[in-house]
Amino acid sequence: MQITYDKKKKTWSCRIWYYKNGVKKSKYKSGFKTKKEAESWGIDEKRKLERLQVGTDKLTVSEFLERWIKTKEDKLAPTTLNGYKTNIRHINEHIGNILLSKLRLIDIQEMVDNLRKSGLKYxxxxxxxxxLHAALEYAIKNEYIVSNPCDGVEIAKDEEEFAVKVYDAENLRKLLLLLREQEHPLYIPVLLASMRGLRRGECLGLRWSDIDFDNGVVYIENNYVVVNGRPYHKKVKTKESRRVVPIDGFILDELRAYRERMKKAGQIQTYVCEIDGRLPDPSHISRQLKTFQRANGLPECRFHDLRHSFAVLQLEHGTDLDTLRRLLGHSKIGVTSDFYLHNNINLIRKAVSNLDNVIMLDDVKQSKEAQP
Structure with missing residues (x-):
């Protein structure tokens, strides 16, 4: 915007530049009595020409985000909503006071760099x-801004990438045996997570009525979470997460035996993982697991890593990716393959070994067969 003063006419003029269908254009008007009038015309005219809402030029990033998150309150799961609000607090600390119309890529880049310097992981x-990008897309859709200043931001990678801690078959067997021997309350949720790939909230949300003992299947429909001390019983997040998981054989026998013990003790409840008539806090489950692992000389891992262990062991024993995707409740096969195939040394070793066995030179093969 260019504001000029005509000394002869004693009036102000304003020239603005704007984009229309990707083409840069300009518009000029003169005859304003004051500089403020010229500026106001320029701001409002630019927003009209670019189809932006008048009046939003005074809206700060924090004010806009407050409006935006309210539109999400009935659409997001409690844990997701809480995560969004936590992220918004980080955003507001750095760029919340900037006018939304003035927000630029450099502002967001500085925020990102400062967040990384403060110790936050990639x-x-x-x-x-x-x-932030999703919020700004909403701003574009509602004609608050014309482009997303979040596009092009660069985030420095961690020097040490996050790695899940996967249990091999032997350690998993030890963990389950020790939990069962000690009749530990973690046994059933650990069994469901490590042997059938249930998420923590799915383990805790599983009801006895969700188990079909006659047909040996479990219906995964519910999720239990605690957000800011408040418990939520919710349906699972996506239609893919709502799934049927077979539990015939060993798992079925263990669940049936556990149910019988609870009946005899008069403790049969609505939810499979209830303890003394109530579900434990999910975070307590995770802490209990690490405490148990340390006390019994086992490798430490997060509770969610038991689900990863299930997935990796399934792949190593020949389960195809699409079947695994369905077992885990992933919406896309890419999610499954990207996470579990990346740098899995056992799968890589098995693949090259199979080729070695096919191509192996005759003299080498004969030499190996001759070895005692």
Whole structure:
């Protein structure tokens, strides 16, 4: 915007530049009595020409985000909504006071760099940027801004990438045996997570009525979470997460035996993983697991890593990716393959070994067969 003063006419004029269908254009008007009148015309005219809402030029980033998150309250799961609000607090600390109309890529880039310097991990900062990007897309849709200043932001990677801690078959067997021997309350949720790939909330949300003992299947429909001390019983997040998981054989026998013990003790409840008539806090489950692992000399891992262990062991024993995707409740096969195939040394070793066995030179093969 260019504001000029005509000394002869004693009036102000304003020239603005705007984009229409990707083409840069300009518009000029003169005859304003004051500089403020010229500026106001320029701001309002630019927004009209670019089809932006009049009046939003005074809206700060924090004010806009407050409006935006309210539109999400009935659409997001409690844990997701809480995560969004946490991310918004990070955003507001750095760029909340900037006018939405003035927000630029450099402002967001500085925020990202400062977040990384403060110690936040790459994945956390990426999540923050993803939330901000979604909010700004909403701003474009509602004609608050014309482009997304979040496009092009760069996030420095962690020097040490996050790695899940996967249990091999032997350690998993030890963990389950020790839990069962000690009749530990973690046994059933650990069994469901490590042997059938249930998420923590799905384990805790599983009801006895969801188990079909006659046909040996479990219907995964519910999720239990605690957000800011408040418990939520919700349906699982996506239609893919709502699934049927076979539990015939060993798992079925264990669940049936556990149910019988609870009946005899007069403790049979609505939810499979209830303890003394109530479900444990999910975070307590995770802490209990690490405490148990340390006390019994087992490798430490997060509760969610038991689900990863299930997936990796399934792949190593020949389960195809699409079947695994369905077992895990993933919406896309790419999610499954990207996570579980990347740098899996056992699968890589098995693949090259299979080729070695096919191509192996005759003299080498004969030499190996001759070895005692």
């Amino acid at each position: 994945r956390t900062v990426k999540y923050i940027c993803r939330v």
